Amino acid sequence: MAKIVAVVEDDPAIRANYADLLKKHGYQVSAFADRGSALAAFRSRLPDLALLDIGLAGEPDGGFALCRELRALSAALPIIFLTARDSDFDVISGLRMGADDYLTKDAGIPHLLARISALFRRADLLREPPLEEEILERGELSLDMKRFVASWKSKPVDLTLTEFWLVHCVARFPGHVKNREQLMKEAHIVVDDSTITSHVKRIRRKFQAVDPAFAAIDTVYGLGYRWNT
Amino acid sequence: MRFGLRAKVALVALVLAPIPWLGYRYVKDMEAVLREGQEQALVATARAVATALHDRPELADLRPGVAAGGEMERILKSLGRADLRIWIVDRQERLLAITGDLRKKAPEERPPADALEVFARWLRPVTELLLERPTEDFDDALPESQISGAGEVRAALQGMAGRRWRSSTDSRAVILSAAHPIWSGDEVLGAVVVEETTNAIRSLSDRTLEKVVAVTLLVFAIGALVLLAFASRLSLRLTRLRDEAEQAIDSQGRVKKLLAASSSGDELGDLSRSFSTALERLAQYNAYLEKLGGRLSHELRTPVTVVRSSLENLKMTPLPDEARVYTERAAEGLARLDAILTRMSEATRLEAVVREAERERFDAREVLRGCVAGYASIFPLVRFSLSLPESPVMLRGAPDLYAQMLDKLAANAADFSQRDEPVRIRLDEKGTLTVSNSGALLPAEMTGRLFESMVSVRPEGANEPHLGLGLYMVRLIAQFHGGEARAANREDASGVVMRVDCPVSS
Numbered sequence: 001m002a003k004i005v006a007v008v009e010d011d012p013a014i015r016a017n018y019a020d021l022l023k024k025h026g027y028q029v030s031a032f033a034d035r036g037s038a039l040a041a042f043r044s045r046l047p048d049l050a051l052l053d054i055g056l057a058g059e060p061d062g063g064f065a066l067c068r069e070l071r072a073l074s075a076a077l078p079i080i081f082l083t084a085r086d087s088d089f090d091v092i093s094g095l096r097m098g099a100d101d102y103l104t105k106d107a108g109i110p111h112l113l114a115r116i117s118a119l120f121r122r123a124d125l126l127r128e129p130p131l132e133e134e135i136l137e138r139g140e141l142s143l144d145m146k147r148f149v150a151s152w153k154s155k156p157v158d159l160t161l162t163e164f165w166l167v168h169c170v171a172r173f174p175g176h177v178k179n180r181e182q183l184m185k186e187a188h189i190v191v192d193d194s195t196i197t198s199h200v201k202r203i204r205r206k207f208q209a210v211d212p213a214f215a216a217i218d219t220v221y222g223l224g225y226r227w228n229t
Numbered sequence: 230m231r232f233g234l235r236a237k238v239a240l241v242a243l244v245l246a247p248i249p250w251l252g253y254r255y256v257k258d259m260e261a262v263l264r265e266g267q268e269q270a271l272v273a274t275a276r277a278v279a280t281a282l283h284d285r286p287e288l289a290d291l292r293p294g295v296a297a298g299g300e301m302e303r304i305l306k307s308l309g310r311a312d313l314r315i316w317i318v319d320r321q322e323r324l325l326a327i328t329g330d331l332r333k334k335a336p337e338e339r340p341p342a343d344a345l346e347v348f349a350r351w352l353r354p355v356t357e358l359l360l361e362r363p364t365e366d367f368d369d370a371l372p373e374s375q376i377s378g379a380g381e382v383r384a385a386l387q388g389m390a391g392r393r394w395r396s397s398t399d400s401r402a403v404i405l406s407a408a409h410p411i412w413s414g415d416e417v418l419g420a421v422v423v424e425e426t427t428n429a430i431r432s433l434s435d436r437t438l439e440k441v442v443a444v445t446l447l448v449f450a451i452g453a454l455v456l457l458a459f460a461s462r463l464s465l466r467l468t469r470l471r472d473e474a475e476q477a478i479d480s481q482g483r484v485k486k487l488l489a490a491s492s493s494g495d496e497l498g499d500l501s502r503s504f505s506t507a508l509e510r511l512a513q514y515n516a517y518l519e520k521l522g523g524r525l526s527h528e529l530r531t532p533v534t535v536v537r538s539s540l541e542n543l544k545m546t547p548l549p550d551e552a553r554v555y556t557e558r559a560a561e562g563l564a565r566l567d568a569i570l571t572r573m574s575e576a577t578r579l580e581a582v583v584r585e586a587e588r589e590r591f592d593a594r595e596v597l598r599g600c601v602a603g604y605a606s607i608f609p610l611v612r613f614s615l616s617l618p619e620s621p622v623m624l625r626g627a628p629d630l631y632a633q634m635l636d637k638l639a640a641n642a643a644d645f646s647q648r649d650e651p652v653r654i655r656l657d658e659k660g661t662l663t664v665s666n667s668g669a670l671l672p673a674e675m676t677g678r679l680f681e682s683m684v685s686v687r688p689e690g691a692n693e694p695h696l697g698l699g700l701y702m703v704r705l706i707a708q709f710h711g712g713e714a715r716a717a718n719r720e721d722a723s724g725v726v727m728r729v730d731c732p733v734s735s
Contacts, residue, residue, distance in 0.1 A: 011531055017538030024545045084530035089581070105534040106567055109541045179603075195578070197629050221632040222600025 002028040003120060006047035008038045008066060009082075010057040014105075018051070018082075021109050027116075035062045039069055046074055048123070049116060052099070054083040054090060064097050071098035076126065078119035082112065092202075101161040103189070111188040115161055122148045138171045139229045141216065155210045162187050163203050170217060171227045179224035200225060234467070238460035242453055252441030260434040267405060267430060268392055275409035275423040276390065278308045278315060282411045282421065301326065314424040316371070317411070320386060324376055325419060331369040331404065331426050349436075349443040356439045363428040363435070367401035381408035385420035388412075403427045466497050470504065477508050484512035519580070519701075526573035533570065537563055576698040576705075582630070583709045590734055591628040592621040597656055600635045604643075611643040612651035618658045625734035626710035634706035635662075637699040638727050642666035645725065660712070660733040667724035671716060680704035680714050700727075707731065 005027045009015040012033070019029040030047060032038035034057045042050075050070055056062030067079055081094040081102045094102045101115055125147050136143040140153045148164045150157045159167060169186035170178050180196050189195075200217060207214040218226040232240075281304060305315060305328040316327040341347045349356075376382060381391030385408035392407045406424040410417045470491075478484055491501035540563065543556050594617045601615045624631065635654075642652040647668035655663045680700045700714070707714040712731035719726055 011535070013535040014531065014538060017535065017542055020542050021538060021545070024542070084527060084534070105530055106537070106570065108537065197633075198582070219629060220599050220603075221596040221628060222603035222636065224603075 002026060003048040004028045004030060005116065006038065006050045007031045009053045010034065025113060033057060035059060035066045038066060042070060042073060046077060049078045049119060051080050051082050054081060054085055054094065064093060067097040067099055076123060078123055080115060095160060107189060114188040118148060118161055138174055138227065141171055143168055152207055152210050152214065157206050157210055159206060162189055163199060166199055167203060170225050174227040174229045177220045177223045177226045183224065234464040235457065235460040238456050242456050245449060245452055248448065249441060249445040252445060253438065256434050256437045256441060260430060263430045264427065271405055271407040271423050271425055272390055272392060275407040275421050278421040278423065279409040279411045281308055284413055312425060316422050317419055318376060318382055318422065319419040320417065322376060322382060331424060332365050345440060345443060349439040352443050356442050360435050360438055363431040364401055367397045368399040370398055381406055382420055382422060384408065385410045386417055388417050470501050474504055484508055484515060526570045526577065529570055533566055572698055576702055579702050579705055583705050586627045586630065588625050588627065590623050590625055593624045593631060593656055594622055596628050596632050597635065597654065600632050601654060604639055608643040611646055614651040614653050616655045618656065620658060622656055622658060622660055623734050624660055624710055624731050630706045630709060634703050637703050638664040641699055645669055660731045662729045663726055665719065665724060665726040670718045670722060671725055
């Protein structure tokens with residue numbers, strides 16, 4: 001049975017286009033223009049994944065509220081913010097509301113599809129007991145490549161999908177410097193330099209929350225980042 | 230020659246200069262009137278003496294060369310007055326009798342009546358230079374020549390009253406004489422001559438002139454002081470306004486701080502207020518320009534997303550080959566639009582980052598080494614040379630922002646670098662970073678504005694979109710590090726030097 005993707009977006013053209021695109025890729029789509037109708041529909045039946053815009057008709061931060069309400073309905077439901085806003089403040093707020101990832105609208109459909117399928121895979125695997133495991137171990141770091149779960153010194157680190165991909169890109173070949181283009185390619189994002197910098201900063205902070213002595217991600221100025229072992 | 234406001238106002242004060250001249254004219258007129266009066270009085274005195282002597286038998290007793298005695302002496306004494314000299318001549322113009330003295334006995338000095346007089350007396354050493362003070366020390370001799378042949382005597386002997394002005398023999402005093410005939414019946418027996426100096430009038434007019442000088446000097450001094458104070462205040466206010474207006478806008482045209490509008494109600498207050506308003510508008514406009522990029526990129530994202538998602542939908546639909554060409558072109562255009570939007574939002578995001586970023590101490594040399602090593606792969610066609618000091622250059626700020634700033638400077642230099650000469654990156658111990666490239670020079674009028682948002686001097690028709698945000702970001706980051714960014718042409722006009730001064734953190 002096709003997965004249901006809910007699209008909440010106030011611009012009718014974008015909403016219809018995304019709905020069509022997702023349908024062409026084999027998903028079942030339910031599209032909503034505002035928070036009220038979306039929430040009413042979610043209460044009767046939860047989608048398998050939700051794509052939310054932050055600014056909804058009449059509510060500049062309607063997407064954040066909707067995300068919080070949706071998270072209250074289901075802890076496991078994958079939620080992706082897809083928005084025109086790209087300030088660090090919005091990214092942090094969105095992720096704090098419990099979203100799994102945050103994409104700006106200029107990301108393009110391939111990047112969006114990569115995330116949607118990855119999140120579905122993770123959701124499926126979390127539901128079933130793992131049959132086979134694909135774990136990447138780098139010293140204290142362990143990355144579960146199937147479920148997109150990272151842990152440091154055996155303690156889980158709560159990374160978004162984008163962050164997970166960034167960590168994976170850097171940590172796969174310790175000691176190698178990964179430049180920004182490589183990072184963007186592997187994390188399926190198209191952003192400017194300073195966004196990469198703030199992503200890395202957030203990742204460091206999340207690891208430091210688990211282990212204050214964490215210093216495994218090195219900045220090589222002008223070149224990129226490197227995993228220290 | 231440039232005159233300050235104060236000098237001009239002082240020149241205006243010269244209109245006061247005619248005051249002493251007018252005073253002098255007035256005193257001279259007054260003196261003339263007084264002399265006229267003195268003449269009349271003297272003539273009247275002569276007539277009175279002559280009338281008293283009329284038909285007196287004692288007159289016949291008078292002999293030339295013999296002093297008058299008895300009744301005659303009494304009469305003459307009674308008619309005489311202090312500082313008056315009376316003499317009598319007979320028909321042969323021989324001196325018969327003389328009484329009185331032209332010289333004042335004791336020139337009295339009244340105590341000063343008011344403050345002005347005190348001041349006038351205090352100024353006397355100065356006024357002495359201008360005025361000839363009447364003296365009682367003159368030669369009052371009455372030579373024969375003044376008796377016989379003198380006009381007024383001759384007139385009197387012919388039966389008419391006469392008068393005459395003459396100088397004393399030593400010319401130190403002016404003497405006024407009036408003559409009147411002495412009648413005996415229809416016959417003129419002789420003449421009475423009354424003499425007086427003009428010293429009384431002259432000392433009166435001198436005193437008045439003294440006062441005029443004193444008043445003039447006082448008015449001058451007070452007027453000049455008031456005018457000077459007024460002009461100083463005006464020029465002080467204008468200078469302050471000019472300084473404030475100059476400081477309000479820095480060399481890069483940014484409004485640093487607003488002028489505090491003056492609350493005074495005059496024209497200068499108006500000027501200050503309109504300056505303040507104009508600066509405020511300029512600041513608003515600058516702020517609007519700086520936000521424009523972010524706002525535009527945000528507003529454009531939605532329509533761009535519509536176009537992108539539509540194109541992506543089209544790609545998945547079977548299309549004739551002809552149509553595919555157009556969708557590809559549309560996709561190319563979209564990619565360029567995306568690049569523009571990314572640049573614009575990069576600057577806006579940097580503004581936010583700079584506002585909130587935490588500062589740490591770091592060695593700028595390490596950042597430079599890493600960055601310049603990386604440029605070899607990013608700009609394969611351009612060579613870079615790096616020169617660093619021996620000791621660490623510790624700055625206070627964010628190393629990744631510093632790196633970002635260097636990226637922008639390097640990209641800028643690489644784009645403009647034309648000859649084989651490498652782009653020279655140099656850091657000195659004081660934290661001054663220079664990035665110098667050979668190539669096209671900066672237009673003179675743009676050097677100050679280059680670091681503003683949306684200002685670019687790149688030639689038209691470049692492949693990549695340029696919004697003039699790179700150097701604006703350099704400025705933002707330089708300011709974050711407490712520094713300043715400047716652009717200038719090389720001294721030998723072979724290229725351009727970008728210079729960022731960041732203070733070293735101790």
